[in-house]
Amino acid sequence: MVQLDATTQEVLNRISEEFAQKGAYNLRQNGVALCHGDSEHIKIRKKEDKPGIDILIDGDTKGERVFIPVVVSVSGMTDLVYNDFYVADGADVTIVAGCGIHNSGCNESRHDGIHTFHVGENANVKYEEKHYGEGNGTGSRVLNPVTNIEVGRNSVFTMDTAQIKGVDSTVRETNVELAEGAKLYVLEKLMTDGEQKAESNIEVCLEGSGSSAQIVSRSVCKGHSLQTFHPKAVGRNKCHAHIQCDSIIMDQAHVGSIPEIQAEHVDAAIIHEAAIGRINDEQLLKLRTLGMTEAEAENVIIENFLS
Amino acid sequence: MVQLDATTQEVLNRISEEFAQKGAYNLRQNGVALCHGDSEHIKIRKKEDKPGIDILIDGDTKGERVFIPVVVSVSGMTDLVYNDFYVADGADVTIVAGCGIHNSGCNESRHDGIHTFHVGENANVKYEEKHYGEGNGTGSRVLNPVTNIEVGRNSVFTMDTAQIKGVDSTVRETNVELAEGAKLYVLEKLMTDGEQKAESNIEVCLEGSGSSAQIVSRSVCKGHSLQTFHPKAVGRNKCHAHIQCDSIIMDQAHVGSIPEIQAEHVDAAIIHEAAIGRINDEQLLKLRTLGMTEAEAENVIIENFLS
Numbered sequence: 001m002v003q004l005d006a007t008t009q010e011v012l013n014r015i016s017e018e019f020a021q022k023g024a025y026n027l028r029q030n031g032v033a034l035c036h037g038d039s040e041h042i043k044i045r046k047k048e049d050k051p052g053i054d055i056l057i058d059g060d061t062k063g064e065r066v067f068i069p070v071v072v073s074v075s076g077m078t079d080l081v082y083n084d085f086y087v088a089d090g091a092d093v094t095i096v097a098g099c100g101i102h103n104s105g106c107n108e109s110r111h112d113g114i115h116t117f118h119v120g121e122n123a124n125v126k127y128e129e130k131h132y133g134e135g136n137g138t139g140s141r142v143l144n145p146v147t148n149i150e151v152g153r154n155s156v157f158t159m160d161t162a163q164i165k166g167v168d169s170t171v172r173e174t175n176v177e178l179a180e181g182a183k184l185y186v187l188e189k190l191m192t193d194g195e196q197k198a199e200s201n202i203e204v205c206l207e208g209s210g211s212s213a214q215i216v217s218r219s220v221c222k223g224h225s226l227q228t229f230h231p232k233a234v235g236r237n238k239c240h241a242h243i244q245c246d247s248i249i250m251d252q253a254h255v256g257s258i259p260e261i262q263a264e265h266v267d268a269a270i271i272h273e274a275a276i277g278r279i280n281d282e283q284l285l286k287l288r289t290l291g292m293t294e295a296e297a298e299n300v301i302i303e304n305f306l307s
Numbered sequence: 308m309v310q311l312d313a314t315t316q317e318v319l320n321r322i323s324e325e326f327a328q329k330g331a332y333n334l335r336q337n338g339v340a341l342c343h344g345d346s347e348h349i350k351i352r353k354k355e356d357k358p359g360i361d362i363l364i365d366g367d368t369k370g371e372r373v374f375i376p377v378v379v380s381v382s383g384m385t386d387l388v389y390n391d392f393y394v395a396d397g398a399d400v401t402i403v404a405g406c407g408i409h410n411s412g413c414n415e416s417r418h419d420g421i422h423t424f425h426v427g428e429n430a431n432v433k434y435e436e437k438h439y440g441e442g443n444g445t446g447s448r449v450l451n452p453v454t455n456i457e458v459g460r461n462s463v464f465t466m467d468t469a470q471i472k473g474v475d476s477t478v479r480e481t482n483v484e485l486a487e488g489a490k491l492y493v494l495e496k497l498m499t500d501g502e503q504k505a506e507s508n509i510e511v512c513l514e515g516s517g518s519s520a521q522i523v524s525r526s527v528c529k530g531h532s533l534q535t536f537h538p539k540a541v542g543r544n545k546c547h548a549h550i551q552c553d554s555i556i557m558d559q560a561h562v563g564s565i566p567e568i569q570a571e572h573v574d575a576a577i578i579h580e581a582a583i584g585r586i587n588d589e590q591l592l593k594l595r596t597l598g599m600t601e602a603e604a605e606n607v608i609i610e611n612f613l614s
Contacts, residue, residue: 235583247570249570249572249573249575250573251573252573253573254569254570254571255569255570256567256568256569256570257567257568257569257579258565258566258567258568259565259566259579259581260563260564260565261563261564261565261581261583262561262562262563262564263554263556263561263562263563263583263584264561265556266556266557266558266559266560266585267585268556268583268584269582269583269584269585270581270582270583270584271580271581271582271583271584272564272566272579272580272581272582273578273579273580273581274566274568274577274578274579274580275576275577275578275579276542276568276570276575276576276577276578277570277575277576277577277578278573278574278576
C-alpha cells in the first residue's frame with residue numbers, strides 16, 4: 001500500500017470516495033502513476049509512446065468496478081493524459097474516473113484527460129466521472145476533458161458526469177458513435193459560481209439501426225458564471241434520440257444552450273427540450289414557511305435538482 | 308386600374324389572393340413598381356436613394372390591410388428591394404407581403420427583399436408573407452428575405468410566414484428586438500421537395516422588461532431536400548420566450564434544427580422544444596382504412612400539420 005498525503009486523500013474523498021488500492025485501479029498524481037493494480041479480468045498497462053494507460057477489460061468481467069482517479073495538487077502544472085479503454089464483447093463493467101485539483105498557488109493548474117472507449121458487442125459499460133477543484137490559491141483550476149466513445153452492436157453505455165464545485169474553467173468535448181442496437185445514456189450535472197466558465201459539447205452520431213440516445217443535462221449557474229451547452233444528435237439510421245437540458249439561472253449568471261438535432265434518415269426520431277429559468281418561487285416559499293432561510297431553501301432546491 | 312398579364316395574376320392568386328388595386332398597396336413586378344395607391348392613413352413613398360419603398364402607417368390606422376406583393380416573372384433577374392415600414396404609436400395594421408417567382412427560362416431568378424419594421428408603442432402589427440415559385444424552366448427560383456423588426460413598448464407583432472411550394476433555395480434572416488412589454492408571435496411554415504434547400508435563421512432579443520416571444524416553426528421535408536433551422540432567443544431582462552420546431556421528414560430528406568437559447572438575466576425564462584420524426588403511422592393507417600391511398604393520406608396529414 002502506497003501512503004497517500006493528506007491533500008491527495010482529501011481530494012480523492014471528493015471525486016472517488018470508494019477508491020482503495022485493491023482490484024483494478026490506477027491513481028495518477030501530478031502527472032505520474034502513483035500506484036496501480038490489476039484484477040483477474042481487468043489489466044492496466046502504461047502507454048509506451050505517450051502519457052497515459054491502456055485499460056483492457058475482458059469479456060468475462062461481470063459487475064466489476066475499476067478506479068482511475070487523477071489528482072493534481074501542485075500549482076502551475078499542466079497534466080495531459082491519454083487513457084484508452086478496450087472493452088471486450090459481453091463485458092459488464094463500471095469505470096470510475098474523476099479529477100480533482102488542489103491549487104494553493106498563484107499559477108494555473110490544469111488537467112486535460114483524453115479518454116477513448118472502444119466498446120465491443122453486447123457489453124454494458126457505466127462510466128462515472130467527477131470533477132472538483134479546491135485550494136485557496138489565486139491560480140485557476142482548469143479541466144478540459146475529451147471523451148471519445150465507440151459503442152458496439154447491442155451494447156449499452158451509461159455516462160454519469162458531475163462538476164459540482166471549484167473548477168474555474170472547463171471545456172468538455174464528448175463524441176459518441178453508436179452501432180446497430182447500441183444505447184447511450186448521459187446524465188450531466190454542472191454547477192458554476194463566481195467567475196467560473198463552463199462549456200460542454202456533446203456530439204452523438206446514431207449510425208446503427210435501432211440505436212438510441214438519451215442525454216439529460218442539469219445545471220445551476222450562480223454568481224457571474226457563464227455556461228454554454230452544445231449537445232448535438234445526428235440520426236443516420238432508424239433511431240431514437242432525446243436531449244433534455246434544464247438550467248437554473250441565479251444572480252448575474254449567463255446560460256446559453258445551443259442544441260442541434262440533425263435527421264438524415266426518414267426513420268430517425270429526434271427530440272430536444274431545453275429550459276432556462278430562475279429557481280422555483282413556490283418551492284422556495286414552501287421551504288421558507290417551514291422555517292428555512294432563503295439561502296438554506298435555495299440549497300435544498302439546488303441539491304434536489306442536481307441529484 | 309393597371310391591366311395585369313395572366314402570369315402575374317396567377318402568381319398573385321397564390322401569394323396574395325385578396326390583392327386588389329385599392330386602398331394602400333404597391334405591386335412590384337420584375338424590379339419596378341407597376342402600380343400603387345395610398346389610403347387616408349397609409350402612405351407609400353418610393354425611395355430616392357435605393358430600390359424600394361417607405362410605408363408610413365399613421366397612429367389612426369385601425370384594422371386596415373396594406374398589400375405589397377412582388378412578382379418576378381422573367382428568367383435571369385436578380386431583384387433587390389428595401390422596404391421600410393414606419394408604424395406610428397397606437398396603429399393597428401395588417402401588412403400582406405409575399406413574393407412569387409415564375410421562371411420558365413434556364414437562368415436563376417432571384418428576389419432579395421430586405422424589410423425593416425420600426426414599430427412604435429402600443430401598436431398592433433400583423434405581417435403575413437407567402438413565398439411561392441413556379442414555372443417549368445430549369446432556372447432556379449431563389450428567395451432570400453431579410454426581416455428586421457424593432458417592436459416598441461407594449462406593442463404586439465405577429466409574423467405569419469409560409470413557403471409551401473416551388474422555391475429552390477432560400478436563406479431567411481429574421482432579427483427582432485423587443486422593448487418593454489412588447490410581444491412577438493411567429494408562425495413559420497415551410498415545405499421543401501426535390502433538391503430544394505431552405506435555411507431559416509431567427510434571432511429575437513428580449514431587451515425590455517416584460518417582453519415575450521413565441522416562435523412556432525412547422526416544416527415538411529420531402530425528396531432529397533435539405534432544411535436547417537436556427538432560431539435564437541436572447542433574454543436580457545425579465546422575459547418569457549418559447550420556441551417550438553416540429554419537422555416531418557420524408558423520403559431521403561435531411562432536417563437540421565439548431566435552436567439557441569441564451570439567458571442573460573435571472574428573470575429570463577426561456578424554453579425550447581424541437582422534434583424531427585416521420586409521418587405519424589397511426590394517422591396514416593386510420594386514413595388508409597377510410598379508403599385513401601397512401602399518397603392521399605400523407606397529403607391530408609401534411610396539410611393538417613401545416614395549417
